[in-house]
Amino acid sequence: MKPHPASRDVAIAAVALIVVLAIPLFHRSPAFEDFIIRLSAMALFATSLNLLVGNTGMVSFGHGMFYGLGAYAFALMMQMTDLSLPVAAVLAVSITTLASFCVGAICVRLSTDYFAFITLAFQMLFYSVVISWQSLTGGDQGLRGGIPRREIFGFELSSQLHLYQFCSVVAVLGLLALRHVSTSPLGQTLRMIRDNEDRASFLGVVLWRARLLAFTIAGAFAGLGGVLAALFVSGAYPELADWPNSGQAIFAVMLGGINSFLGPALGAAILLALNDAVTRFTEYYGLVLGIVILAFAVGFRRGVLDFLRLAWPRSSK
Structure with a gap:
């Protein structure tokens, strides 16, 4: 009997989390821990974007607005209120959810091209507010007051190891939740809309x-x-x-693979590793990244995992 897909996903997530959490027990590497913390944030960002791009066929150029809004809402609440870290995090995500609902209510009725550019317009508007409202956001200097009360469930997140563990757990659980959405009836409906919206509408969607x-x-x-x-x-x-x-997230999706759930997470890892490697030798990171994207577009014509999924059956024959 084959395992239920949901049970398999939970098992894979548990094994991945155990491996990631066990690595510092055998070898501590501050650079590696920093990389995983950054990857945790970027993987959630890119994978959430692929729920629109890969599953629904909606290319958003302004998805970074919600990434930035989550960061600012959380940091402001931690600096300006006495809320605990978990409560501030939940409220920040709730604010972002409400904002995405309001923006989406305006955007989703538009055609594909207009949808892409109106999301970009909203992001540029939000960025302008961040830059202009210096008394609240700090303007182009940002919120530099730090994050006080960095403790959750007895773990002090000022410790790099504890922050590494916390971000790893949140990222794996978040990706698991997104995986559930992708494989749910909603995810199937979204893919039907992507493939043939007229048929989906005819069926009552x-x-x-x-x-x-x-x-x-x-x-x-x-x-x-x-x-x-x-x-x-x-x-x-x-x-x-x-x-x-937002462009970084789109690049991550393209590099890893639009049609593979873990593609954006892999693309985010490639993008971050490429950034770390290239910036050691040259300041022309954008030029190198453009060449890499062009190589993937011309050579593979798809992301890494999408390419491997198509190539594997041929190699196994």
């Missing part, structure tokens, strides 16, 4: 409602990634909400 739900869920998980990013940088900075950050 309310297109704008399903798209709005997907947009809202994607924004919520992007906000959760922003919370992890704020914990890592101990604040929030305009770069987290700027449009190039």
Whole structure:
């Protein structure tokens, strides 16, 4: 008897989490721990975007708005209130969810091209607010007051090891939740809309409602990634909400594979590793990244996991 897909996903997530948490027990590497913390935030960000791009066929150029909003909402509440870290994190994700619902209610009824650009317009508007409202956001200097009360369930997140463990757990649980959404009837409905929206509409699917739900869920998980990013940088900075950050997520999806659930997470790992490697030797990171993206587009014509999924049956014959 084959295991139920949900049980298999939970087992894979548990094994992955055990491995990640066990690594520091055998060898401590601050650089590796920093990488995993950053990857935790980026993987949630990119995978949530792929719920729109890969599952629904909606390309959002402004998804970084919700990533940045999650970071700023969390950092502001930690700096300006007496809320505990878990409560502030939940409220930050709730604010991001509400914002994504409001933005999505305007965007999802538009055609594909207009949808992409109106999301970018919303992100640019949010970025302008972040830069202009200096008394609240710190302007182009960002929120530099740090994150006080960095404790959750007895773990002091000012410790790099504890932050590494916390971010790993949140990322795995978040990805597992997104996986559940992707394999649920909602996920199947979204893929049907992507493949043939006329047929989906004929079968009784309310297109704008399903798209709005997907947009809202994607924004919520992007906000959760922003919370992890704020914990890592101990604040929030305009770069987290700027449009190039949305481009980073799109690149991660393209590199890893649109049609594979773990593709965006792999793409995020490749992107971060490439950034770390290239910046050691040259400041022209954008040029190198463009060449890599071009090589994937021309050579593989798809992301890494998508390419392997198609190539594996041929190699096994």
